[in-house]
Amino acid sequence: MLLLSCCCFFLTLLQCSNAVEFTFDLADNAEDCFYEEIKRNTSAYFEFQVSAGGQLDVDVVLKDPNNQIIYSLDRATFDSHQFTAETTGVYTACFSNKFSAFSHKIVYVDFQVGEEQALPGVDEHATVLTQMETSSQAIHKGLNDILDAQTHHRLREAQGFKRAELINQRVMVWASLETASVVLIGVLQILILRNFFTDRKPSQSRYERL
Numbered sequence: 001m002l003l004l005s006c007c008c009f010f011l012t013l014l015q016c017s018n019a020v021e022f023t024f025d026l027a028d029n030a031e032d033c034f035y036e037e038i039k040r041n042t043s044a045y046f047e048f049q050v051s052a053g054g055q056l057d058v059d060v061v062l063k064d065p066n067n068q069i070i071y072s073l074d075r076a077t078f079d080s081h082q083f084t085a086e087t088t089g090v091y092t093a094c095f096s097n098k099f100s101a102f103s104h105k106i107v108y109v110d111f112q113v114g115e116e117q118a119l120p121g122v123d124e125h126a127t128v129l130t131q132m133e134t135s136s137q138a139i140h141k142g143l144n145d146i147l148d149a150q151t152h153h154r155l156r157e158a159q160g161f162k163r164a165e166l167i168n169q170r171v172m173v174w175a176s177l178e179t180a181s182v183v184l185i186g187v188l189q190i191l192i193l194r195n196f197f198t199d200r201k202p203s204q205s206r207y208e209r210l
Contacts, residue, residue: 019112021151023051026058026097026105033094038085038113046071046093047080047110051155052162054103059096065089075099108155 026032038044050056060079062071064087071081085091097105 019110021108021110023106023108026053026095026107028100028102028104029098031094031096031098033092034109034111035090035092036111036113037090038088040085040088042085042114043082044085044091044114045080045082045110045112048076048095049078049108049152049155050076051106051108051158053105054100056105056159058105058107059099061092061094061096063092063094065091106158108151110151 020036024032036044046062048058048060050058055075056077057075060071060073060076061069062081064070064085066087066089070083073079093109093111095107095109
């Protein structure tokens with residue numbers, strides 16, 4: 001019974017939430033757009049971060065329902081933008097990687113619309129909040145902050161891991177070239193020394209005199 005109550009509680013929180021958070025793969029020389037319906041006078045928060053690929057940069061454009069640009073940034077790695085919708089309709093967020101012909105990008109997006117809903121049953125009465133309700137709100141806020149911090153730390157971890165892989169690959173290539181160079185130089189030295197200590201045949205000496 002307790003487990004069922006907890007599940008219903010978290011489902012209610014998910015239904016009240018108007019935020020979308022995801023990571024997608026942006027192919028090279030491509031552009032992807034995402035759409036969100038926002039009502040007038042509703043606040044929205046838009047955030048993105050390139051976690052892997054190339055120079056960690058993309059072109060970002062945010063448009064209103066009238067196709068007017070309200071936010072634009074070229075070759076950016078991370079940024080956030082908060083705005084209030086002036087008209088009701090579908091807002092478009094486009095990410096472009098057309099300037100890159102070889103490397104694809106992995107982009108994290110966080111799009112929050114409206115204020116976060118309060119915990120179910122907490123703000124439904126006009127009386128003063130009890131100590132348990134106040135503690136529940138504080139815990140809820142703290143958990144949201146922890147989730148945000150974990151998300152950003154995971155993104156930084158992914159960036160660090162990708163850079164470490166790239167450095168490791170370059171070190172392996174450089175080490176392989178150095179090993180091949182050392183082996184080649186060693187073989188050449190052996191052939192040259194062997195030629196110095198090889199006795200020439202008499203016929204060869206006679207032909208050289210002639």
